[in-house]
């Protein structure tokens with residue numbers, strides 16, 4: 356099977372101005388990437404742009420939904436929102452051949468466990484964040500033969516997120532979470548650290 360595989364961590368600004376872009380091989384280190392400043396992601400540009408748009412739509416909707424729910428019913432309602440909002444959006448995108456989801460190195464919902472490729476990208480993202488490389492952090496993998504495109508974009512922990520994913524989650528809230536997710540490992544995240552990533556796959560019909 357012929358596979359074009361490029362893993363890149365890029366700064367959005369640099370990419371849009373098209374400065375000194377270079378395609379990297381997966382074994383290239385982050386140090387090399389820093390030197391070259393920008394990386395072209397693997398895959399056709401149109402599909403990559405769709406992936407970015409879809410990831411942003413999902414992120415925006417989840418955040419809005421979460422804030423609404425917390426304002427209305429407190430963190431208790433929020434626990435539902437972080438899950439519920441993702442469903443309809445994922446469903447709407449499915450008709451165009453996209454599967455969208457979220458993943459992380461430490462998950463709350465075991466269905467969100469990363470596969471091998473995702474896990475590698477998550478480690479790269481965490482590393483890039485700790486080195487304060489420019490956002491957004493993204494990665495992609497394109498199978499030229501089947502036309503399948505995978506795309507990931509990093510999710511950074513915000514202050515609001517720490518109420519349910521941080522170091523000092525209110526015991527009452529944690530109780531509700533652990534009742535629903537007994538295998539939860541998604542606490543202990545500091546603001547500014549990597550919480551996870553949006554993960555999208557395009558499969559041609």
Ligand code: HEC
Pocket residue numbers: 418421430431432433434435437438457458459461462463464465467510511512513515516517518519520532541550551552
């Ligand atoms: C009110 C509690 C609450 C808040 C606040 C909250 N989350 Fe969550 N989060 C959850 C729950 C519950 C899940 C499990 C959802 C599911 O079943 O898919 C979850 C899952 C996730 C996942 C999927 C990976 C996993 O661990 O299963 C990510 C990524 C995530 N949250 C990011 C965030 C970010 C970023 C913020 C802040 C903008 C945030 N969350 C705020 C409760 C919360």
